[in-house]
Amino acid sequence: MIKLTNVSKEYPKRGYVLRDVSFHMKKGEFVFLTGHSGSGKSTTMRLIHMAERPTSGEVRVAGYSSELVSEGEVWKIRRRVGCVFQDFRLLPGRTASENVAFVLEVTGLSRKEIGPRVQRLLGLVGLSAKSGALCNELSGGEQQRVAVARALANDPFVLLADEPTGNLDERATRGIVDLFWEINATGMAVLMATHDLELIRRHPHARVLELDNGRLVYDSQAR
Amino acid sequence: MYAVREALSAFRRAPLLTGLSSAMVGLALFVVGLFGLATYNLGLALTSIEERVEVVVYLRDDARQAEIDLLQSDLSEIGEVARVRYVSKREALERAQQDLPEFTDLFSGLEVNPLPQSLEVEFRPGARNREVVERVSESASAYPFVEDVRYGREWVDKLFTLRRVGAATTAVLGGAFFLVAALIIATALRIAIFARRDEIHVMRLVGATNTFIRLPFLLEGAMAGLLGGLLAWLLTYLVYRGVYAFLFAVAWVPASWILTWISSGMLFGVFASALAIRRHLKEL
Numbered sequence: 384m385i386k387l388t389n390v391s392k393e394y395p396k397r398g399y400v401l402r403d404v405s406f407h408m409k410k411g412e413f414v415f416l417t418g419h420s421g422s423g424k425s426t427t428m429r430l431i432h433m434a435e436r437p438t439s440g441e442v443r444v445a446g447y448s449s450e451l452v453s454e455g456e457v458w459k460i461r462r463r464v465g466c467v468f469q470d471f472r473l474l475p476g477r478t479a480s481e482n483v484a485f486v487l488e489v490t491g492l493s494r495k496e497i498g499p500r501v502q503r504l505l506g507l508v509g510l511s512a513k514s515g516a517l518c519n520e521l522s523g524g525e526q527q528r529v530a531v532a533r534a535l536a537n538d539p540f541v542l543l544a545d546e547p548t549g550n551l552d553e554r555a556t557r558g559i560v561d562l563f564w565e566i567n568a569t570g571m572a573v574l575m576a577t578h579d580l581e582l583i584r585r586h587p588h589a590r591v592l593e594l595d596n597g598r599l600v601y602d603s604q605a606r
Numbered sequence: 607m608y609a610v611r612e613a614l615s616a617f618r619r620a621p622l623l624t625g626l627s628s629a630m631v632g633l634a635l636f637v638v639g640l641f642g643l644a645t646y647n648l649g650l651a652l653t654s655i656e657e658r659v660e661v662v663v664y665l666r667d668d669a670r671q672a673e674i675d676l677l678q679s680d681l682s683e684i685g686e687v688a689r690v691r692y693v694s695k696r697e698a699l700e701r702a703q704q705d706l707p708e709f710t711d712l713f714s715g716l717e718v719n720p721l722p723q724s725l726e727v728e729f730r731p732g733a734r735n736r737e738v739v740e741r742v743s744e745s746a747s748a749y750p751f752v753e754d755v756r757y758g759r760e761w762v763d764k765l766f767t768l769r770r771v772g773a774a775t776t777a778v779l780g781g782a783f784f785l786v787a788a789l790i791i792a793t794a795l796r797i798a799i800f801a802r803r804d805e806i807h808v809m810r811l812v813g814a815t816n817t818f819i820r821l822p823f824l825l826e827g828a829m830a831g832l833l834g835g836l837l838a839w840l841l842t843y844l845v846y847r848g849v850y851a852f853l854f855a856v857a858w859v860p861a862s863w864i865l866t867w868i869s870s871g872m873l874f875g876v877f878a879s880a881l882a883i884r885r886h887l888k889e890l
Binding site: 432455458459460461462463466472474475485486488489490533536537 | 608804805807808809810811812813814815816818
């Protein structure tokens with residue numbers, strides 16, 4: 384499903400940010416990717432999303448290899464991978480439902496299909512009542528829920544969450560992580576990057592991968 | 607639908623810049639239109655002259671009848687020649703008296719007829735062009751008893767030159783305006799891309815195809831080009847009406863020319879946009 388094989392990534396000015404990283408994420412898994420700031424978590428996420436290509440090694444996502452997929456085909460992977468970020472990346476001048484509808488419009492759904500689907504997605508993240516609210520009027524936790532609804536719009540097989548609770552308070556964090564578990568219970572895999580060890584400790588059933596200075600130093604499954 | 611909506615929103619977002627893009631495309635096409643109008647009318651004049659073109663072969667007074675008959679026969683055998691008619695000195699004088707009645711006294715007082723005998727060569731329709739006329743003239747000039755061959759060469763040459771100068775001026779001025787228009791369209795698109803950078807990020811994030819991302823901008827360019835084409839057509843038509851009413855009679859260009867102008871504007875808009883998008887989207 385997602386497989387990294389001896390992946391290294393080097394930037395011209397920063398040098399190597401990932402070195403020889405290998406792991407295999409199976410269908411329906413819940414994985415925490417942890418490590419200090421600058422350990423390579425976001426780079427790993429970007430490589431899985433094919434926003435970047437590895438300097439060496441191979442990233443395989445849903446059967447697509449980073450060595451073979453062309454820039455013109457990357458959209459096919461992105462429609463199968465949902466993404467959530469620390470800074471939400473919502474369109475501020477639009478309502479919650481417009482933000483979710485935008486994804487469906489981009490992927491070519493008709494207006495007739497979009498409406499009910501947006502309502503279902505906002506219902507799933509507990510925001511039915513706020514579908515008409517402008518995103519910049521929502522709380523951080525609510526904005527992240529809109530971002531999750533948007534990430535789920537294309538029915539992805541995996542949800543990538545890059546420090547999704549970084550800007551949230553304790554209560555909102557708990558709510559978002561619980562939401563991820565609910566989504567995971569439907570069979571969707573979740574890969575969540577976080578440096579919050581306390582949060583990871585509260586979820587002992589999840590698999591944990593730890594990066595340190597660009598190297599994979601711990602995999603709970605390998606124990 | 608999304609692409610059309612977004613392209614139209616560009617006109618609301620930056621009306622001045624989009625209007626300027628259209629105006630520049632319009633001016634470029636207006637220059638092309640003006641010279642096109644002039645070239646078209648010159649072409650009509652040339653065709654009309656070509657329809658009437660004939661070669662007059664003036665003969666020396668001492669040319670013998672047998673030699674004249676031989677030349678007449680040789681010229682008649684040329685495929686493009688329809689008819690060769692002999693005009694005697696006497697007939698030439700009678701024509702001159704008829705055509706120039708103000709000189710009747712002068713002609714009647716003449717003791718010797720100064721006008722030469724000649725052969726008038728008429729051409730078949732479709733063969734009245736410069737190349738054929740020149741070839742026939744050269745053949746006739748080769749005979750030693752031929753004094754001169756005339757076909758109004760200076761006028762034909764001047765019209766042809768004028769047409770060439772018109773086409774060259776159109777290309778240079780039109781090209782310069784098109785270049786400026788391309789720069790303005792590129793600037794307008796850069797601003798549009800910058801204004802929509804968040805949307806473009808999200809589109810990429812959720813798997814929009816490159817075509818989907820680019821289409822609104824291409825449509826925006828096409829619309830600016832279309833408006834420019836229509837503006838050029840309107841300006842050229844106004845000039846045509848003005849010339850027709852106050853200066854002299856000119857013909858309006860065929861509908862196919864107008865369609866070509868407007869579609870050229872659109873195509874130009876799309877082309878300029880495609881180049882700009884390619885460059886600016888990479889910067890995001």
